[in-house]
Amino acid sequence: MKKQKRQEIIRELIRNNKIDTQEELSQRLLKVGVSTTQATLSRDIRELGIIKNRYDDGNFYALFEYDEVLDNPNFISANMDLVEVFSAYILSVSRAAFIIIVHTGLGEADLLANAIDGANKQEVLGTIAGADTLLITCRDEASAEKFEREMNDARTANRS
Template identity: 25%
Template sequence: MLPGRAARLWKVGATVAEARPLSKHQRQHRIAALLGEVRVTSQGRLAELLAEEGIAVNPSTVSRDLEELGAVKVRIPGGESAYVIAELPRNQVAPADHLRRVLGEWVVAVANSGELVVLSTPPGCAHVVGSAVDRSGLDGILGTVAGDDTLLVIAAEDPGGSALAGSLAELAGLDVGWSRPGPAPGPVGFIAPTNER
């Protein structure tokens, strides 16, 4: 093990050398899945479950991930408390700042063709962005279809795909012309960052 780092890691059954490197989004995706599958009563227990899968995390990472996922502790039958990811009811509109935060954090490019708008995300994140868009209450959206790293947003004829792409790009902090820096440039019509993150 690496000196110093070992003391900061919550690890059970995995050494630092055995731990799988995961991106933040992959780790949060796994945490969300665990919270749906297993009764997780503490941050320490969550770290143990991750360690059993070879994912080493420290206390601040677990805390930050739970907060960013919107996880809350609720009382469950038997008197215990467990973490769950609170979802808005299907008919409740999410606050605008929630959509801005999700798009700003996870959308790396925006493009449109006719009434179709494509949002590109890191692997495993399109469903999160899709849920935020679905619950945003934005006018002009007929529906969304999420893959692994691509979200298709179908625009109504009024305002149309171009206007909707512009609105979503603005919320994501992107500008027309480029995608966020990354391994491969996007096709013509992609949207570029307006500020450094």
Template identity: 35%
Template sequence: MKIRRQKKILELVEQKVIRTQEELAEALKEAGFDVTQATVSRDIKELGLVKIPFQKDSYRYALPQKTVSAASIERLKRLFADAVSSYDQSENLIVIKTLPGAAQGVASAIDQVAFPEILGTIAGDDTILIIARDREQVPKILARFDEFLT
């Protein structure tokens, strides 16, 4: 129940403007969850939700931002230019071929950047399997990779 409720909270915060715990509790009740303010408060803390400015003199709940340093992106660009020989895709999967021994470093750099379209990576010696969240995300991922190689 807790996992379903917290998943719903994340969905609500992404889709609606939720300014207070009371608004969140009401939205959860409308979605069929019987919650108290104390439960909502604990969920907010566990999920790491933050309040961000919204309009004039107002705040709303939001998901915490994952900050990616410029150095992480530059490292990935360098690794791509130096080690990636090719890549191809099928459905929501992307296969990257690298120089021998380089796949794990490139995959680690991809994971470090944490592209939201990428569910995960698996690396061998010279091959990386990237799982995209869905096949509609693949062109966006490939466009980024194309930029890294230019």
């Protein structure tokens, strides 16, 4: 199947279903006759600009397209400033040399990681997210210190 057709099917599945995981999306694709690898599905999700976010009515997760959530203030959206994201999701920040450890609410670390990765910050080499903890590896200690300060400033500014 051609990439464009596969991505159209993915969009349709996302629009019409509450999908919790990539695995569930993969299974739904199989049900409609589309077989794909995890790597291809991940690339499709990234290319389509689909994000994972929390529903208002509980701890359910689904994949959404950016343009479908821009008006909802509870979602990280494509046009949200990184400072706003920090303010909304960071509970605490600490640093060990060139690694920053960030604590978020349960299920929010990956949302924050996606926002940071998408911002293409020069000081950040990469992120690894768990359920409520995010590790950020920076280029060096000075970069980590600067980025830690930026996150803490944003976090505390909103709570003042």
